Amino acid sequence: MVRGWVRDKDDPEPTLNSLKKRVMPEGRYGNAAQWFLGSVQFLDWCETFQNPESQETRPESPDRSSTSGTPPMNAQPSVTEQPPTVITSTTDDSPAATTQVHRPPDPGSANDAEDVQNTARRVLWLRGGYKTGKTTAMYHTYVALESSADFQLVDKKLRVVPYFCDASSTDQTNQTRPKYETIIRGLLWHMSLSPDFILAEPVQDLYNVYHSTRASKKEPEIEDWETLFKNLVSDQQYHYSFLVDALDECISPKEVGGFLKFMSIVLKSHPNTSLLCSSHAQVNVSRFFGADNRYFGQDTLEVVDVTAEESADDMRYFIQHELERRKVEAKRSIFYNPQQQGLLTDLEDALMRHAQGNFRWVQIWLDILLPNDDDDDMQTIRSEEVAKTRLRQLEYDASYEHDDYQQLEAGYRRLWDLNRLTDADELGLRTRLFHIILASRWAQTPETLSATLRIRESSYSDFPLPEDVERMSSNFLIRTQTWSGAHRIGIPPLLATCRF
Structure with missing residues (x-):
């Protein structure tokens, strides 16, 4: 006591x-x-x-x-x-x-x-x-x-x-x-x-x-x-x-x-x-x-x-183990096709060359390139053409001079753009969802977030339900007992460009 x-x-x-x-x-x-x-x-x-x-x-x-x-x-x-x-x-x-x-x-x-x-x-x-x-x-x-x-x-x-x-x-x-x-x-x-x-x-x-x-x-x-x-x-x-x-x-x-x-x-x-x-x-x-x-x-x-040179061994170990771990979660990805081993090698090499010691940036691009097969928001990459396009996008984004925050922002924009939400109303609700998360002093539950988002100017809608909130969260939120921004640093610059 x-x-x-x-x-x-x-x-x-x-x-x-x-x-x-x-x-x-x-x-x-x-x-x-x-x-x-x-x-x-x-x-x-x-x-x-x-x-x-x-x-x-x-x-x-x-x-x-x-x-x-x-x-x-x-x-x-x-x-x-x-x-x-x-x-x-x-x-x-x-x-x-x-x-x-x-x-x-x-x-x-x-x-x-x-x-x-x-x-x-x-x-x-x-x-x-x-x-x-x-x-x-x-x-x-x-x-x-x-x-x-x-x-x-x-x-x-x-x-x-x-x-x-x-x-x-x-x-x-x-x-x-x-x-x-x-x-x-x-x-x-x-x-x-x-x-x-x-x-x-x-x-x-x-x-x-x-x-x-x-x-x-x-x-x-x-x-x-x-x-x-x-x-x-x-x-x-x-x-x-x-x-x-x-x-x-x-x-x-x-x-x-x-x-x-x-x-x-x-x-x-x-x-x-x-x-x-x-x-x-x-x-x-x-x-x-x-x-x-x-x-x-x-x-x-x-x-x-802490520099990229000093933490290079940690970064290499992290990338290799993440690629090995995701073999189960993304087993249908073309990157794990035995006939396409060169793609996986290119992916590992690109992440290592451009990470600049930033582990979160690596996680973002792994989510883009190797999403979970059961993820409803991101589509598994099965085409060699799409895989090479994504790798070119990684190289293109990394070709600019970035500080830590700009590098992450570029990765988050890719993650946002590739998300499978296409309905304008749902995209607008997701923007409101992120605003609420960022403005909250306390971590919120899916039920609380659902009730908040259902409030309209002149009515109380029956959408979104808690399960809809989970779907709209994409890769930007994590769920434990409560919800908080998993990638809080990436959300503000994205919201600044969203007008719904």
Whole structure:
């Protein structure tokens, strides 16, 4: 009951179990994000768990905020002769792979080893565009830190404290984007219970204050949660490693700034803390932890950019497994005709060449080219001529210079245009349906959406029924217990061009 009180009642964070199903559907893709877990930046960041005090005296280090573990051209060669390796194993009692990260011993002198420690930084920022695999990398990082014996510290116990910002979670009815207070309370929810499953005393004390008969306020203020946070991280038997995903999903830049400012205060006063966060590039993490920041006081930030080159292995693995999986769902497609293997090879090659690291774009084109045979909205491609036409359309769309959003918009337009809805009234209703979904604060049920769409200016129609809503949703909506936009980013530009 007390822990439930700590978490914001409107917290949209998905459960770790639902997140696992999202990034590893049916247990697939358990080996993803190895490029990040084996990177120099990540391994250097992990070193601060053991030696946080080195941050006070470390010398200036070369700028390594690059897209990979490769140092700048004018940097001195590393004294380490062997690169870090990532070993992945699967046990019988776990469907997901367990990742262990190993750094080879440094063959240099003791002074050399000390220099390596001193250049490590306590804030790591995973920066990338929309649907480039950031959340997948963050989830696998959480699993690796929680399960790997390599991170059992000598003089402390490691506590991994995650928070996954999410604006589209269907785990809860309320679809509110997280605020600064929401994130702090979400992290406190994890920290409030010790590894021995004992409620932290400061948490119980705060609860008692606000539930006593003399309490003058019903709910704690943000300052109360901040004080509780600082009290908990003051426990020196632990090193607290905070993992916060998708900061750009917060309700406003002001809320993001409030969180990062608070974390700069926490990290500065508590050397047993470190932070790994992910976001789009427009979230200015450097302002709080980078060079010349006026919050932390020194440069403690390392940046890793998610690029198509870095995630190429993950993308290739994803495409190959999706093509294999869809053999069952789209078995009548000409792409799976044994006499047309060249078409499938061309499809795989085109997706790999033009994906630009964007997994959602690949999903869109797979839905276009390999729809489910039982899908009423998209027609299975059985003609070689149609298959080649679709591949030419893919190449044509990809021939333009696109940023992440333009690339997705082009894919969504193709998906919209190829949908089999042809009746003007139904197309108009679908446009209204998407407007309602986008404007809703809560996820809606098909029954509610049906009732809303049946309201006319002067009457109440008997169309559409809930099953009609499902049909009109096309590939743009997903159904769980409630409905929300599966491809919310693609709907607004489409609606802007629709006039019904």
